[in-house]
Amino acid sequence: MSGAGAYADQTRRLRTTSAGQLAALQSGQLPPPEAVADKVWAIAAPIPEGSVTYTLSYVLVSADSTSFSILDPGWDSPENLDSLRRSLGLIGLALEGLSTVVATHHHPDHLGIASTLKAMTGARVVLSGIERAVLTYQLSPGLRNPASYTRVLEAWGVPKARRAELVAAFARTPDFSDIEPDVLLADGDVLDLDGHSLTAVATPGHTGGHLCFADNDRGLLYSGDHILPQIHSGFGLGALPGDQPLPDYLTSLQSLRRFAAHEVLPGHEFRFLGLDARAAEISVHQLRRTLRIADLLPELGDAPVWDYARLLHGPGWSRLSGFFLHAALRQTEMHLDLARSPHLAELLAPFPALRPPEAASAGSAD
Ligand SMILES: [Zn+2]
Structure with a gap:
């Protein structure tokens, strides 16, 4: 493959960086909490129904280890709250130390339990400003x-x-409810979580206001549902009138190439290296469909x-x-x-x- 801008190696497979998460996925279990990097943990949040068993939530511990943030805390259910308490206990934390909840997008398996956690602990909730508008629109009668x-x-x-x-x-009634975020982010904003500097990367497509978060100090990319290692998470699953979810999605996938060397911490399945290869694979999958339609025109x-x-x-x-x-x-x-x-x-x-x-x-x- 050649040519400026072309993906250099579309055949290179991604590789998981967590044998434990891969094994759990294959056996239908929830993976146990595991350390991802210094003061970063991955924990599994159970999803009550559907083909996907868990959300991967990320616990970001503060520099002095006295508090922590959670990225994508998962479904709003008693089971998930129990699971969260258990997981935090296993890594030496308690829910009372929660300071911030960050969500990549508004779907109930990501933002879901945020309002419950906010009510319980006073934690602030962080969401993209566009996604806040998407959520309001999705809930409009x-x-x-x-x-x-x-x-x-x-x-x-x-x-x-x-x-x-x-x-x-x-x-049918949507399975998510409204929430008033405390902090609204836009593309390029830097979220300082006391020892974790996260750059918000607008990745519209899956939803209109989806954000990925880059931790360039640790070489990590929190990718939400924008890019998953095996599942095609889809696009247009919550957008504003006039949005173009498919072109947005394809453009967003290409925009992530600057993070090609980062380890990807996705919202489901398992963490991995090989962002470029996976972004290309997803893009080709969708573009082939578009070309099949073009053939029918x-x-x-x-x-x-x-x-x-x-x-x-x-x-x-x-x-x-x-x-x-x-x-x-x-x-x-x-x-x-x-x-x-x-x-x-x-x-x-x-x-x-x-x-x-x-x-x-x-x-x-x-
Ligand atoms: Zn999801």
Whole structure:
């Protein structure tokens, strides 16, 4: 692979820096607390349901060891609170020493228990200013209005018989609640956590205001759900009107290349080295999907999103229902937007192995 800006080695695999977390993931257990670096611990926060078993929370101990901060404390549940107390006890800390809660984004498996911890300990809560707006928007009553969502389904070309299940899935109450953060961050802000200097790195995509945090002294990147070692965490899972989650996501992945040598401390699974390789892998995965849509453009033209999604998903399409059907349609819409956008060429530029849409002839394996 050659060319300015190209990823030098897309075949190099990432490697885990925690055999314990990898083993726990493979056996479906919660990994025990472990030291990541001087005064940095990783602990697991249990998630009550779904395919992902735990969030990785990070405990950042102050220079004099009298207090600590937690990054992404996880789900708001009695089980997680018990687990947190137990984990802190194992590393010689108690909940009363909590001074700050930092969240990479608003999802309940990251920010979830922050308001409970704030009420219990008086800890301040730190969130991105954009993510605060995203959270407010996600909780706005009009967002889940069945009538306006039905108009979206009509525009997507969803057959009448399939609309009721989608409306039911979409109109459900969100599993997160509001919180008033004490500190709002923007890209480039430096958060001083008494012995931990964290630079906020805006990484919109997964959510509109997602932040990663770089600890350049220790060579660590707290990556939230922006980049995970194995899972594709997805994009557009909480955005503001007018946002472009897919181009934002791809741009954010490329912007992390300056931290290529940092150890990645993700929100799930296991910590690893090989940020560049993983960022390239995720980008290629998504761009291939966009290119498959681009391949369909000459044939389908202005056909509705439903027709594109059906062809994109092939035989698995008939098995999708409810929320998963909604997600597939929404993701297809975002890929379709990018396939028609002049920005596609520049997003493809770092990946010369992916051909431009004009050269397309057949779909690719994915
Ligand atoms: Zn998550």
